[in-house]
Amino acid sequence: MRWIDTHCHLDAAEFDADRAAVAARARAAGVAMQVLPAVEVANFEAVRALAHAEGLAYALGIHPLCTGRADDADLDRLAEALRAHRDDPRLVAVGEIGLDFFVPGLDAQRQERFYLAQLKLARDAGLPVILHVRRSADGLLKGLRRIGAHGGIAHAFNGSREQADVFTGMGLALGFGGAMTFDRALQIRRLAADLPDTAIVLETDAPDIPPHWLYRTAVQREAGERSRNEPGELPQIAVSMALLRGVPLQAVAEFSTRNALRVLPGLRALGDGPGGPDDQRLRGAMGVSGTG
Numbered sequence: 001m002r003w004i005d006t007h008c009h010l011d012a013a014e015f016d017a018d019r020a021a022v023a024a025r026a027r028a029a030g031v032a033m034q035v036l037p038a039v040e041v042a043n044f045e046a047v048r049a050l051a052h053a054e055g056l057a058y059a060l061g062i063h064p065l066c067t068g069r070a071d072d073a074d075l076d077r078l079a080e081a082l083r084a085h086r087d088d089p090r091l092v093a094v095g096e097i098g099l100d101f102f103v104p105g106l107d108a109q110r111q112e113r114f115y116l117a118q119l120k121l122a123r124d125a126g127l128p129v130i131l132h133v134r135r136s137a138d139g140l141l142k143g144l145r146r147i148g149a150h151g152g153i154a155h156a157f158n159g160s161r162e163q164a165d166v167f168t169g170m171g172l173a174l175g176f177g178g179a180m181t182f183d184r185a186l187q188i189r190r191l192a193a194d195l196p197d198t199a200i201v202l203e204t205d206a207p208d209i210p211p212h213w214l215y216r217t218a219v220q221r222e223a224g225e226r227s228r229n230e231p232g233e234l235p236q237i238a239v240s241m242a243l244l245r246g247v248p249l250q251a252v253a254e255f256s257t258r259n260a261l262r263v264l265p266g267l268r269a270l271g272d273g274p275g276g277p278d279d280q281r282l283r284g285a286m287g288v289s290g291t292g
């Protein structure tokens, strides 16, 4: 079975000690491709370099939680980076961008300004978007209606069924991951069970959103236990979706991969993922050596 992790922060500091082993475990588990979204200008180069080193894909954008310390010059830097890497086949989206109305202390208007500006950059670059949505589905949809988008993903989707249908009607897929492994996540599990096959992509959001078997309570964390998610968990997370939908795991692998290739068309050129024949051809064509 082949899997695509459509959202993984493999460049995060949590992986500094063992990043190569984490990437190798993901490959061994059948996760043939990962999309690494940037969160601010400071990590643009890190996600790009890592995607090239590991045969993965990346996105460039400014995360809503990072808008507090970003400024207008950062939007110019994003525009420049999108221009500079326009011909890089591993750049597949603008993200992670969006709105977060859950975390206290964020300036909503500032978030909106960055969101709309980045939607325009994505539209003009012809790239899909990877959206962060937390209590913000309607605000995100408003921007999409106003500016338009070349499809993409509403990542870690947690809105209503009505909102889900509007996103998919606008050409976006909805990202599901570790949250649906929790019995108490009723709304997310209902969506994971009921949405049409064509609406769903899979993601880990690693190192965040651990599935229930990796989750550590506040007390455990205080005692020094870590709860770190990783991309190699994706197939096990997908078992939850197969159970919720009452379909074989193979069916989940097939529709989620097909959808990821549809909403992030740049992934198609990357073919069969790290180490595969397409990847080796691509590396040869780009003058990149080694298997990462």
Ligand SMILES: [Zn+2]
Residues within 6 Å of the ligand: 007, 009, 037, 096, 205
């Ligand atoms: Zn993320």
